[in-house]
Amino acid sequence: MSPPFYSLITGASSGIGECFARQLAARGKNVLLVARSGHKLETLGSELKTKHTILAEPLEIDLSVPGAGGQLARQVNQRGYAIDLLVNNAGFGARGKFWELPFDQQTSLMRLQIEALMELxxxxxxxxxERQNGGIINVSSMTGFQPIPYATAYAATKAFMSSFSMAIREELRPYKVAVVTLCPGGTRTNFVNIGAREGRHKFPGGPQPPEEVVNDALMQLQQGGGLVVPRLVNKASIFAQRFLPRETVARLLARMSKP
Known part of the structure; x- marks a missing residue:
């Protein structure tokens, strides 16, 4: 008998990650819930199993620790979980002057949003x-389209994530593995540091409900993957920036984002 398939979601204890878990479970998908908050994962997993009659397994791990992504992947493979969807969502923001922020915090940010994503x-x-079937959703950000002063490392990791995601999509096209690059603007979640900053200042219309963001990503996944920028106003913002030098955009954003 073939093992059941699972969707693996990082950062599943809250925000967009939790929303992915809820929407996938509602669609009848089994879920592997990954985050540092073991108690929250246990509670969420129990709720989803009861409500949707699916399998929901919590996996507590800190993906900002060196090598944690590889450790998690080995654990998943050793337990025989068959992953048909990987949602790389875990992340956090570090806002302030680059040289004043703790360096360890910024390296943890890079390990979480670059190294762990690549390892998984x-x-x-x-x-x-091998199965010629599967999907990856990488949760990037609108900040990945331009330099963001006072969120220097965060925006740089999102730029990497978007570039990596769009490139690997083309490599995987012949193998029928769909890749979605999800670039939301301000989203109504607990991601209050960099996320709230984005919502108040750079993206008109206010924060978007995470349910809308996740639904857009899952719809695009069904259509074979690609770039997803939720909301027309966000698409228009990115389009408008094409007509300005990147240095000008960076200077404008520095004025808007200065602590």
Missing amino acids: TYHLLPGMI
């Missing part, structure tokens, strides 16, 4: 390729 993708892709 690298180790979980072979099964999808």
Whole structure:
């Protein structure tokens, strides 16, 4: 008998990650819930199992620790979980002058949003390729389209994530593995540091409900993947920036984002 398929969601204890877990479970998908908050994962998993009659397994791990992404992937493979959807969502923001922020905090940010993403993708892709079926959703951000002063490292990691995601989508096209690059603007979640800043200042219309963001991503996944920028106003903002030099955009954003 073939093992049941699971969707693996990082950062699943709150915000967009929790929303992915809820919407996937409502669609009848089994979920592996990954985050540092073990108690929250246990509570969420129990709720989803009862409500939707699916399998929901909590996996507590800090993906900002060196090598944690590879450790998680090995654990998943050793337990025989078959992953047909990987949602790389875990992240946090660090806002302030680059040289005044704790360096350890910024390296943790890079490990979480770059290294762990690459490790999980690298180790979980072979099964999808072999089956000629699967999907990856990388939760990037509108900040990945331009430099963001006072969120320097955060925006840089999101730029990497978007570039990596769009490139690997083309590599995977012949293998029927869909890749979605999700770039939301301000979203109504607990991500209050950098996220709230985005919502108040750079994205008109106020924060978007995470349910809308997740629904847009899952719809795009069904259509074969691609870039998702929720809301017309966000698309218009990105389009308008094409007509300005990046240095000008960075200077404007510095004035808007200065602590």
